[in-house]
Structure formats: C-alpha cells, structure tokens
Amino acid sequence: PGVINFAGGLPAPELFPIDQIRECVDAVLTNSGPASLQYSLTQGILPLREYIAEHVSKKGLPVTAENITITTGSQQGLDLVGRAFLEPGDYVLTELPTYLGALQAFNFYQVIYCPVTMDDHGIRVDQAEEKIKQFKPKFIYLVPNFQNPSGITMSLERRQKVIDLAFKYHIPIVDDNPYGELRFSGKAMPSLRGIGGDAVIGLGTFSKLISPGLRVGWVVAPIACSKIIERVKQATDLHSATFPQYVIYEFLKRGYLEPHIEKIKVAYAHRLGVMESAMREYFPKNVTWPHPEGGLFLWLQLPEHVSAMKMLNESIDAGVAFVPGQPFHPDGSGANTMRLNFANATPEGIVEGIKRLSVVLKKYC
Structure with a gap:
C-alpha cells in the first residue's frame, strides 16, 4: 500500500476493454454456449487459428491454421518449445540481457546459456557467430521488438544478419514477440519469421493487447514442428481453455482489436x-x-x-x-x-x- x-x-x-469483453462474453454464451464450455482441439479452436494465421501472413510468410497452436499465454509457448526440443546440457543462445521468464522456462530443462551482448541495434551478430561456432546451440532465442527488459528494437539490417546466421549454421530462431503491436514511434519492422520463414518459430499473445487474465497466446511454426508442439501440449493440458478462445475470437470478429x-x-x-x-x-x-x-x-x-x-x-x-x-x-x-x-x-x-x-x-x- x-x-x-x-x-x-x-x-x-x-x-482493459471491460465493456467490450462483457459484450463478447454475452454473445459467446448466447450463440456458442455449449461449444464454448466443452473440450476442444489441442491446437485451439479453428476460427481463432484462422484469424491469427491471416494476421501473421500479413507480416510476411503466408501460413495457415495448421501452423498455429493456441497456448495459455506465450509463456506456455516458451515451455512447449523447451519440452519439445531441449535436453539437459543443450546450449541456448540468448540476448544479454534477456527475458527472465524465458530463462525460468528453459532452466527446467537444464540448459546452458550462450548470452550475447546487445548494442542500440540489437544482438551483436559478430559475437553470436563466435558463440555458435563454439557451442552449437539448439536454438537462438530473441525478443526483437521493444525487448524485455532493454526496450531495444532490432534494426532491419541486424534482423537480416541474424536470419543469415540461422541459415548458415542450420539453427532455428525462437522469435518472442509480445510487444510488437505496441509501437509509438519509428518505422515498423518485418517480423523475423517474415524474413526467415520456416527457420523461425514465432510466439505471440493477446495478453499485452487485450487482457493477460484471459491467457491466450500462440505458437506459429513449420507444420512438422507444429505437430511436435501439439503432441507435447496434448500431454501437458489437452488444450488451452476453450471459453477465453471464443471470447477473444468474438472480440476480433467484431473489429474491436x-x-x-x-x-x-x-x-x-x-x-x-x-x-x-x-x-x-x-x-x-x-x-x-x-x-x-x-x-x-x-x-x-x-x-x-x-x-x-x-x-x-x-x-x-x-x-x-x-x-x-x-x-x-x-x-x-x-x-x-x-x-x-x-x-x-x-x-x-x-x-x-x-x-x-x-x-x-x-x-x-
């Protein structure tokens, strides 16, 4: 206090858009009551995945609903990526500093970090390449837009260089983008997935845009990777809560976002x-x-x-x-x-x- x-x-x-969410809750219960309260698909409800796929496709590489897995916030996306791809002793390359929640998620899998310092344009690619040669990390974890905690946005040139590294050394990138829509000034940047395509696994969320309490995020990944993430999620919690997915989709469908x-x-x-x-x-x-x-x-x-x-x-x-x-x-x-x-x-x-x-x-x- x-x-x-x-x-x-x-x-x-x-x-928080409480009045609009209330309208959406009422509409969902009126029009989709039983379905919204029932078990659902592990990947998430189809209309929401289709909307996200369309939104992601506008930012770069086209994707379909099959590339999307709905998660319980993007934090679960981090855990699912860890469960699917990390083993004890694996190396993960990160920015320095990096998002604390990612460290907490990946620590569970007993990984070793290769942190790479940043400048005003993002991660230092020259240092990243040296770490890749030395440690051969399982993937590169990045927050390219308004990074948590530093607030730095990766420049377009730096994004291209990071993608070039990923292709050169055959290392996937995990692009964590919870803040990308919250740009106040400067020029919008293409997403890493928009540049790098299937070299990139993207994480997104409605937590910072609508409400964190609804706990709706997503992973966008190549189909083969999505299938692995889907199996891991099914074993974890069957699927993310159905009702918030319907509410979020109603919010989007009404053009409120x-x-x-x-x-x-x-x-x-x-x-x-x-x-x-x-x-x-x-x-x-x-x-x-x-x-x-x-x-x-x-x-x-x-x-x-x-x-x-x-x-x-x-x-x-x-x-x-x-x-x-x-x-x-x-x-x-x-x-x-x-x-x-x-x-x-x-x-x-x-x-x-x-x-x-x-x-x-x-x-x-």
Missing part, C-alpha cells in the same frame, strides 16, 4: 514521455537509458559500482518498486541495471514515483 509500482510486466488495468490497440498506444506513449521527462529532470546525470520506440519498459544503466539489488529495499521503503536487472543476465552480470514499467502507473503516479526513486539513486550514484 502506498508503493508506486514500476516493477512487473503488467499492462494498465484501467485500460485495432481501435483498442490505438487507444492503449496513445496512453502508453504519453506515460513513456512523462517518465522520461521526469527522469531527465530528477535523476543523477550518470544514470542513462536507451529510448524505446514502444513496449512497456525503460532500462536504466547505473554507474558500474552501483548495485540495483542493494537499493531495492530502500526504494520500497521510500514508496517505489522496480525490478533489479541482474536476474535478466544469465551470466550473472548486470548488477548496475534496473527495469521500470512505464505503462502500469498513472502519469501523476509516474512523476511522484520517479521523484521518490531519484532520492534513493542520488545516495548511490
């Missing part, structure tokens, strides 16, 4: 601007960050000697929470980094939270 929360990856609950995305983009872009403006005004000058063109996160670099983890309890006592950056680094580095979520606080709360955090930062920086 009283703590302004910049931690977690939560979207703003006051922006695009206007809603535009609405949340305006709100999030404003909150990002408010947070960066407050940081420039109140933070010590030796705290830096890359400017994200979208997504949910700002990634702070503190002076080398500063540990964000050591600041956390004092910050919470001061009434503001953040996520220390070290857990996003599979090599244990990154003690002097932290992640802030600019989406899940009001503009007034953002300014007050940044003021509170600045008081703590000035003691350490």
